[in-house]
Amino acid sequence: MSADVPHDSRRYVLVYSDRYVADIGPHVFPVAKYPMVVAELIHRCGVARSEFMEPTAPTREQLALVHTTEYLDDFLSARWTPRTAASEMPLTREIVDAYVLSAGGTLLAAREAVRRRGFGIHIGGGFHHTFPDHAEGFCYLNDIAVAIRVLQHEGVIRRAAVVDCDVHQGNGTARIFQHDSDVFTLSIHQYHNYPPKEKSDLDIGLRDGAGDEEYLVALGEALPARLEAHRPDLVIYNAGADPYEHDLLGGLALTKKGLARRDELVIGWCAAHSVPIVSLLAGGYAADTGDTVDIHVNTCQTMIEAARRAERVV
Ligand SMILES: [Zn+2]
Numbered sequence: 001m002s003a004d005v006p007h008d009s010r011r012y013v014l015v016y017s018d019r020y021v022a023d024i025g026p027h028v029f030p031v032a033k034y035p036m037v038v039a040e041l042i043h044r045c046g047v048a049r050s051e052f053m054e055p056t057a058p059t060r061e062q063l064a065l066v067h068t069t070e071y072l073d074d075f076l077s078a079r080w081t082p083r084t085a086a087s088e089m090p091l092t093r094e095i096v097d098a099y100v101l102s103a104g105g106t107l108l109a110a111r112e113a114v115r116r117r118g119f120g121i122h123i124g125g126g127f128h129h130t131f132p133d134h135a136e137g138f139c140y141l142n143d144i145a146v147a148i149r150v151l152q153h154e155g156v157i158r159r160a161a162v163v164d165c166d167v168h169q170g171n172g173t174a175r176i177f178q179h180d181s182d183v184f185t186l187s188i189h190q191y192h193n194y195p196p197k198e199k200s201d202l203d204i205g206l207r208d209g210a211g212d213e214e215y216l217v218a219l220g221e222a223l224p225a226r227l228e229a230h231r232p233d234l235v236i237y238n239a240g241a242d243p244y245e246h247d248l249l250g251g252l253a254l255t256k257k258g259l260a261r262r263d264e265l266v267i268g269w270c271a272a273h274s275v276p277i278v279s280l281l282a283g284g285y286a287a288d289t290g291d292t293v294d295i296h297v298n299t300c301q302t303m304i305e306a307a308r309r310a311e312r313v314v
Pocket of ligand 1: 166167168240242282283284
């Protein structure tokens with residue numbers, strides 16, 4: 001019984017902070033989704049609020065493994081310059097703190113996933129449009145890259161893979177790891193959408209309106225072979241909810257069922273190969289935020305269930 005497994009021996013970890021909910025004014029990004037996902041997970045998956053680990057802020061030195069001095073000077077001082085103003089987000093001290101803490105959350109989830117040989121579930125993160133020297137999209141710090149670089153720097157991992165299933169290409173992440181053969185980047189996205197494309201190790205650019213079958217066949221044909229070839233010590237799964245058919249910023253047409261099958265494909269591969277995996281929320285802009293929350297919760301639930309199966313096997 002999973003409930004009998006001591007907290008620290010569990011194969012999954014949940015990471016979240018209430019401080020992710022910064023005041024960003026009227027904005028399409030639904031920060032309210034964070035506590036809604038937490039509440040729904042407690043309701044649906046039998047987890048306790050006390051199970052969620054609170055991240056700490058990464059050090060400036062850790063952020064500097066990815067980001068330039070000039071950019072960190074601007075961003076950490078909440079200074080509005082061309083480097084930060086490319087973000088499409090306001091910039092206040094509270095917002096700076098939320099993004100720094102969220103980078104800490106992805107790092108904590110990744111560290112715990114490796115330590116537990118399991119599943120790190122971050123109710124946050126996925127800011128894949130951030131470049132080393134400037135913000136972009138709704139993204140100020142590339143938490144994905146920070147987590148990988150810090151764990152590599154500490155010798156915790158050597159090889160990593162980023163499986164980016166947000167509807168928008170993971171352009172910042174692609175650029176950061178473009179010449180790094182230890183980090184495999186895969187992005188499956190809508191081709192004719194923001195952003196201007198960078199080069200991932202594998203880009204799957206789908207046509208407007210592509211639905212479940214087209215998406216799942218494309219991902220299913222590529223993912224297992226490429227991950228088996230790369231042999232990552234850690235997979236970071238950027239599980240955007242925005243390929244959903246009713247998303248306001250996405251032009252794909254996946255159903256919730258299709259998105260759940262996507263989750264099973266990625267998480268199932270990691271579970272079958274005993275590769276630690278971290279899931280991140282990333283984007284999600286459904287007309288009804290309840291739909292975005294539902295899709296995120298499905299991903300988290302698939303992670304928890306895979307962990308509970310792994311706990312029973314050992
Ligand atoms: Zn997106």
